[in-house]
Amino acid sequence: MKFEDINLEGQERLNEMKNDYEKCEVPLELKNKIEESINRAEKEKGRSKVIHFVKGAGMTAVAAMLVLTILVNTNQNVAMAMSEVPVLGSIVRAVTFRTYQEQSENHEANVKVPNVVVNPEETENPAKDKLEESTKKINMDIEAYTNKLIEEYKSDIESDGEIHKGLDIDSEVIRDDDRLYIIKLWAVETMASGAQTERYYTLDKTTGEQVTFPGLFKDGADYVKVISENIKEQMREQMKNPDDGKIYFLDDPDAPDDAQFTEIKADQNFYINDQNKLVIVFDEYDVAPGYMGMCYFEIPTDVLQPLLKDNELIK
Structure with missing residues (x-):
């Protein structure tokens, strides 16, 4: 098919x-x-x-x-x-822009590609033009990312018709309030085992800007080091009890350096939860074995406070 x-x-x-x-x-x-x-x-x-x-x-x-x-x-x-x-009370919303499905005995794909759109009825919103500019950039990134996953899927099944392969892509709005609109795009690729990835896109409704990870912090702030050290502390604390079964790629003398977690990326995957706390997100296998799944670390605000550009966005 x-x-x-x-x-x-x-x-x-x-x-x-x-x-x-x-x-x-x-x-x-x-x-x-x-x-x-x-x-x-x-x-x-x-x-x-x-x-x-x-x-x-x-x-x-x-x-x-x-x-x-x-x-x-x-x-x-x-x-x-x-x-x-128009949708009453909604400045920004997501629609399923494209849908793909494919299925055979050995492989299956279920893909829903979202687009983020601005309500055209919001004519008096001063941030509307900037919101439209920001949503276009977000949609381009979503399109490029999902196209890449789809092409990889198609290439794999075309090169080997007997391969067992699955691809699921969908999205979810995880926050929509007076200040922030956040949509999560997730993908699960299945072959011998599954691997899940997530991407988060955040819009500030008051400014129309897309909220980026570097943009949260003051110019010159060493946020990578500070947040990385806090995450390492959390990892070590979680691994203290062996009965919990939590393992991270950290402090293992037998593992090569490139296989251990050292620091987050400068543009690390993140979201701001409904308590206005910063949450750092790692895909499966990034910092832990696959059975640990996606890994999330909420960063204490007191750790971030000296670094933040906007103390109202993260509290």
Whole structure:
């Protein structure tokens, strides 16, 4: 089976969507947006994915939003059209921009590529232009990263049809409040064993800027050394009790230097949790054996305080 886009199935399915949608009591503006997107989808040709709808008399605007979500998650062009639909109270949101699936006896891929979009109704938000600029950069990075994983997957199965290979990619919004919007993109590659990676993208809604790891700290601050030393302390503390089974690539005299954790990267993977604490993220196998999975270290704010550029962002 070839690896390709999954699109809506034919005129008959689109007509069913229209019939279901016409039963919904929704605002006129939203209705026009959805109808416009369905009309665009009618011009599409391609392969299909079975779509199940929640049906019933008296469907409300909530049900209409379910139809909206189904459309977005199954068609790339519809997703682009739907990015224009306003969502009350949401300045920034994620839509599933592209969806890929592939399956055979030996391999399987389930991929959902998100795009982060700015609500066009936020015309009075002074940070809107900067938010749009920032989301474009984020989406380009997401696209490049997911394309790389997809191409590696395709190359592996094309070179060896008997190889057992799996690829899953999806995303999750882990924070969306007055200050920050954070989306996590995760991927699991499976062959003999699984390996999970995660990437976090953070937007400051008040400035429109993407929050980067170096950008958290004052110019010239030696944040790499300070945070690395704190993580080593946490690792050693966790390894004190052998019954916990926690092992990190640290302080092993028999291991080569390049196999041990020495320090974080200058652009280390991170997020800011809902308690406004900095969390450092390591992918599987980066600092510990695979059975330990992803590794997360919350850094005490008092350690960071002298280094921080914005003491309101991390507390």
